[in-house]
Amino acid sequence: MSRQTPSKSGSPPVQNPKPRDNITAMGAATELIMRDVGEIHSRLLDHRPVIQGETRYFVKEFEEKRGHREMRVLGNLKNSIWETKEQTLPKCVDLMQDQLGSALKKLENANVAILRLQENGQEKAKNDLRKGNNEKLRAHWEIFMEEQHQKRLAVDEEHRKAMMRLKEQYAEMGKDLSKIASL
Template sequence: MTYLGEIHSRLLDHRPIIQGETRYFVKEFEEKRGLREVRVLENLKNVIQETNEQILPKCTETMQDYLSQTLQRLQAASHLVYKLQQKEQEQRKLNNQHLLISEKQRITQWEDFMTEQHNKQAAVDEEHRKATERLKEQYAEMEKDLAKFSSF
């Protein structure tokens, strides 16, 4: 049994090794690094305290100033864009009205043109009819004259 106990303690009982490592770590940390680590931690504490008390308020104040200025500029730009949109809408309305008026004028001009063309066509047709009538009469008279001369 003692032999089995020794095997067990060597293979499975790690307490002596862990205790030795723990003592070495504590000795290393407390004796060799103790003051250096405390100084590093103290410096970190001072930097964090300075940051919280001085730098952070300055940054917050500066940020709020710039944000305020930026907000004012954005509001001014938004107002200008709104004015431009209104002007553009007014211009579109004017253009649409002008286009409607122009379209009505063109329709009226087109109707007048078509009426004039119809009247001219009627006049030309009438003139053509009259010229045709005259030619028929002239040819009828010529045939009568031709018939007179041929009967001789």
Template sequence: VGEIYSRLLDHRPVIQGEIRYFIKEFEEKRGLRELRVLENLKNTILEANEHVLLRNEQALHHSLSEVLKRVQAANTTIQRLQEREHEERKLQEDKLLAREEKQVAHWEEFMREQQKQRGEVDEEHRKAVERLREQYSEMEKDLAKYSSF
């Protein structure tokens, strides 16, 4: 039972063998090659951090300052355009109000003229009705004269 257990369930000897093989492979065959590769990577990263990163940071600051200047110039231009548009809109509103006031004054004048003309027409109509009454009254008198014969 112990032998069956060790063969089927105890993996320590197999794992220890794999560990020894890995160490042997890594240390003996490869030697210090991985260590040199890691050292080279470390040097490359340090160089990048010291030189490339500094140059990129300076280029970034320069580019951002240029972009900031352009954005400020665009912002100034847009503000001027908005001010002009506001002034133009104000001018148009003033013109519209002046036209509206002129139209209202014209309408009031028109209505006064219409009232005046209506009064004249009413007066002419009243006079015409009065003349017709007189004419019919005379005709009735004449008719009364002729009918008494």
């Protein structure tokens, strides 16, 4: 396949590779690499042998060492659950329905009482608001009436002064008329 030529130094002959030999060598190297990758994969990522060992240990632990103790425990649990489901649960449901009925009636009565209290509170708040508004209106009314009284006094005073001026004016006109009539 490949031709070998002896070297002058006495070392093994150097091969002159042919292209076909290169492909074969690369195929062999690739095969070795693939085998190494497969081995690494099986060691690092393939957990089946570990899981199988753990499964065997688990089965051995429960079947051989513990016997049927877990089966008895599971059977007792099954009986307890059946008893609870068939006997205790219906009793509890009946008792709960009776108690919830009375509790519901009490809650409805309490709700009605609370609504009444709320309405009374709202009515009282409205009355307080009305009283507050009435007091404000009374205060404004008193201020308004005081202002009107002050204005009335001012108008009355002005009217009195005007009347006095008119009386004086008519008195003078009366004197002037009597002077003119006496002439």
